[in-house]
Amino acid sequence: MLFNSYEFLLVFLPLVVAGYFAIGRHSALGANVFLAAASLLFYAWWRLDFVWVLLASVAVNYAFGRRLSRDAAAGTPHKPVLVAGITFNLVLLGYYKYADFFITNVNALAGAHLGLLQVALPLGISFFTFTQVAYLVDASKAKAAEYSATNYLLFVTFFPHLLAGPIIHHREMMPQFADAALKRIHWENMARGAVLFTLGLAKKVLIADQVAPWANAGFANAGSLTFLDGWITMLAYAMQLLFDFGGYTDMALGAALMLNIRLPRNFDSPYRSVDIQEFWRRWHMTLSRFLRDYVYIPLGGNRGGEARMLALFVVTFVVGGLWHGAAWTFVVWGAMHGLALVALHFWRKAGIALARPLAIALTAFFAAAAFVVFRAASLADAWGVLSAVLGLKGVGMALTVPEWAWMARRVVPPGELAAGMAGLGALVLALVLAFTPRNSDDIAARIDLGRPRLGLVFGLLLALSAVFVQNATEFIYFIF
Amino acid sequence: MARRFFITLVAAAVAFGAAVVAFNAWVDPFQHYRKAAHFPARFYNAWQRYENPGLAKHWDYNRVVTGSSLMECIIPADVDRSFGGRTINLSVSAQTAYDAGQLLRTALRTGKPRHVIMNLDYNAFSGAPDRSGFAEPFPTYLYDDSIANDIPYVLGYATTRKSLETALGLRWSRFSSDPERMWYWMDGHRFHAAKAVEGLDPADLNARFRQPPRTLEGMKASFEANLAPLLEQNPGVRFSFLYAPYAILVWMDFDQRGQLEVTLAFREWLFERTRGLANVETFDFHAVPEVVTDLDHFTDIYHFSPNLARGIIEAMSQGRHRLTRESLAANNEWLRRAVREKTPAQVISEALARPLPPTLDGKAYVP
Numbered sequence: 001m002l003f004n005s006y007e008f009l010l011v012f013l014p015l016v017v018a019g020y021f022a023i024g025r026h027s028a029l030g031a032n033v034f035l036a037a038a039s040l041l042f043y044a045w046w047r048l049d050f051v052w053v054l055l056a057s058v059a060v061n062y063a064f065g066r067r068l069s070r071d072a073a074a075g076t077p078h079k080p081v082l083v084a085g086i087t088f089n090l091v092l093l094g095y096y097k098y099a100d101f102f103i104t105n106v107n108a109l110a111g112a113h114l115g116l117l118q119v120a121l122p123l124g125i126s127f128f129t130f131t132q133v134a135y136l137v138d139a140s141k142a143k144a145a146e147y148s149a150t151n152y153l154l155f156v157t158f159f160p161h162l163l164a165g166p167i168i169h170h171r172e173m174m175p176q177f178a179d180a181a182l183k184r185i186h187w188e189n190m191a192r193g194a195v196l197f198t199l200g201l202a203k204k205v206l207i208a209d210q211v212a213p214w215a216n217a218g219f220a221n222a223g224s225l226t227f228l229d230g231w232i233t234m235l236a237y238a239m240q241l242l243f244d245f246g247g248y249t250d251m252a253l254g255a256a257l258m259l260n261i262r263l264p265r266n267f268d269s270p271y272r273s274v275d276i277q278e279f280w281r282r283w284h285m286t287l288s289r290f291l292r293d294y295v296y297i298p299l300g301g302n303r304g305g306e307a308r309m310l311a312l313f314v315v316t317f318v319v320g321g322l323w324h325g326a327a328w329t330f331v332v333w334g335a336m337h338g339l340a341l342v343a344l345h346f347w348r349k350a351g352i353a354l355a356r357p358l359a360i361a362l363t364a365f366f367a368a369a370a371f372v373v374f375r376a377a378s379l380a381d382a383w384g385v386l387s388a389v390l391g392l393k394g395v396g397m398a399l400t401v402p403e404w405a406w407m408a409r410r411v412v413p414p415g416e417l418a419a420g421m422a423g424l425g426a427l428v429l430a431l432v433l434a435f436t437p438r439n440s441d442d443i444a445a446r447i448d449l450g451r452p453r454l455g456l457v458f459g460l461l462l463a464l465s466a467v468f469v470q471n472a473t474e475f476i477y478f479i480f
Numbered sequence: 481m482a483r484r485f486f487i488t489l490v491a492a493a494v495a496f497g498a499a500v501v502a503f504n505a506w507v508d509p510f511q512h513y514r515k516a517a518h519f520p521a522r523f524y525n526a527w528q529r530y531e532n533p534g535l536a537k538h539w540d541y542n543r544v545v546t547g548s549s550l551m552e553c554i555i556p557a558d559v560d561r562s563f564g565g566r567t568i569n570l571s572v573s574a575q576t577a578y579d580a581g582q583l584l585r586t587a588l589r590t591g592k593p594r595h596v597i598m599n600l601d602y603n604a605f606s607g608a609p610d611r612s613g614f615a616e617p618f619p620t621y622l623y624d625d626s627i628a629n630d631i632p633y634v635l636g637y638a639t640t641r642k643s644l645e646t647a648l649g650l651r652w653s654r655f656s657s658d659p660e661r662m663w664y665w666m667d668g669h670r671f672h673a674a675k676a677v678e679g680l681d682p683a684d685l686n687a688r689f690r691q692p693p694r695t696l697e698g699m700k701a702s703f704e705a706n707l708a709p710l711l712e713q714n715p716g717v718r719f720s721f722l723y724a725p726y727a728i729l730v731w732m733d734f735d736q737r738g739q740l741e742v743t744l745a746f747r748e749w750l751f752e753r754t755r756g757l758a759n760v761e762t763f764d765f766h767a768v769p770e771v772v773t774d775l776d777h778f779t780d781i782y783h784f785s786p787n788l789a790r791g792i793i794e795a796m797s798q799g800r801h802r803l804t805r806e807s808l809a810a811n812n813e814w815l816r817r818a819v820r821e822k823t824p825a826q827v828i829s830e831a832l833a834r835p836l837p838p839t840l841d842g843k844a845y846v847p
Contacts, residue, residue, distance in 0.1 A: 006631045006632060006635070010631065187481075187482035187483040187486060188482040190482070190483075190486045191482040191483075191485045191486040191489070192482075194486055194489050194490070195489070198489070413652075414650070414651070414652040415652035415653045415654075418652060449481050449482045449485040450481050450485075451485075452484050452485055452488040453488075454485070455484070455485040455486065455487075455488030455489040455492065456488055456489070456492045457492075458489050458492075459488060459489040459490065459491065459492025459493040459494075459495075459496065460492055460493070460496050462489065462492075462493040463492070463493040463494075463495075463496035463497045463500070464496070466493070466497055466635060467497075467500060467635060467636065467637050467640055468637050469635075469636070470632050470635070470636025470637050470638055470639075
């Protein structure tokens, strides 16, 4: 089920919120069971057969986690069990997500003709796999222990984070699920959650979905873009991704907050970062946290000298790139960020300082350029866009993408003009908002709830966004 | 305080949403609830999948003409003149078998149609049986009789925009207001050989149209899933299938792409599949030499002139070109021979050398 669908907005969310608190007045366990069941329904709405993959993953990890917790509590940590648990998760993820990528590359390198498995990718598998790998590692270190099957099921399947994160830690969620006081309506959480949810929906349907056709048109013509085409394409996708994934995250955090559950923040105006290290502290923050805690540090972190640390920057980000998808574009995207961190390391050593606006512009440009590689269907397409952006095809102002031809015409039919202006307006608005100091988390946290007129404004924004829900499109991060 | 804020937010959203729903239900721009009542009907060519089910439910007719863009310019009055009765044209650009099945199921449920004239376009049977002709999700909520799932219609942006345009008299989108020419697009098009071959690459005839490949099994599955049940469940309704003519270059394209034999095999299979159904007849204009090889009838290699469209309807009403086992075999054999009589380059160069015909509507001709 999509957050930006009528069945979710008008039926699922209101019923789940109402049911959760109605049951919670009588039984905390009952409320958790209800929430877990609703979350499974949320997952099954798309494809019922994927539920078995999810449940199998939950059951096996729960069994491994119990064993690891027991051993850790007894002071006899059992590393082979941890290795077996992690291996199970990697095999599951590998089968569904990477098998065909591996086979394709073996075929290409060895001239073999192995058949592709062509298995469908269960939604959110990267997210629920990483969440549970983190749980197993924490359980082996006695940082997490879960003996309630219901609570564990809810921890993994809780619908706001299930399909596209944020990637959560067991220790930050379980106390909230266990707290009976949180099963009662908390009106401040309800109001702030509704505001955040509304902002997320608006970001998705009023901005990301309006900008998306521009990005799609640009990438569809990647080989023939001019300088101006290239910039529009790159900026459109950079904004689409921020407002799509950021909007989804706001909706996830908002829906959870209405249920008195606080999910970790995932975005903090990333394009306002002054360097790429700060960017990763503001962009997909829970993935950065996971990669730091469960990849970079276990592999040695900065404990093995400068050269090893720098190599690990690249390795960690290549893993992060591959986590997004089984394609060389994701590998290159990850490597670009790893190498950017290496460059930043030497830049700092050299003591070169940049004016803050210039540093922000440079960082945002790099992030947007890297996202071109992330989005492109092939490395050749990515180079088609980037070479246009860099002026390697000339720096003329001509527009060659057919969908943008209206901008160069003197007379434009009103309908075409309105549609074109909506996309252009959304792109300009996105650029302004992306660099505005206050973001949606800040607005929801600080809004004065003593002013019902603001409630009216957000109510109208919610309804307006609901009107734009009709042509529902999937969130980009669902495919990861 | 927070409670009041939350209630205000929800109440405002519900009130605004309800107002939009009421407005859209009143204007009803796609005639989903009633035949156009408060404003003159507008037929939006770009929204046929949204508007056709409403037309099927609320307009008066006893015959449906449907198909892809080849059929959009069939004038209902021409059909009525030839067959009698009252015709509605519910064609859909890039119609697939799935689109047609959904639409005909909706129309047949009303009990109104006694006769269906449908063009069989081979491309309509390519891909999965549930493939629609457009990438956007198919609006199934408009094809049933329930109002419980109508929220996307009464609250959605597309409807709201069309309602505003209609209520304010704006002409932002292209539409027709003529019930006889709901989806007509041929105005201003020229029909002659030189135009028909414009932009074609003789070595890759499909480059311009990018039609997808087909398999016989896939085509059979699509027919069985989408159309066969309608034929069998409505024995009292006459189904007149029609193979509307393509220019010979289309068959050469099939040959170039290795699709010719698949297509001919599908024709044979479909004939046998429907032969035992008393309510089904098929008319074949694919092997009429004076049409298929005379490119002056076409504006491109697929789309024929309005004059030829009239002629085809008249020929059907007279029972001409009705397919029999013998004529099917002969027609298929003729097609096999015809694609090899000349090369695509010869056909194109001859077409470019033809003098322009005097009229815009193509030559008058009854096949």
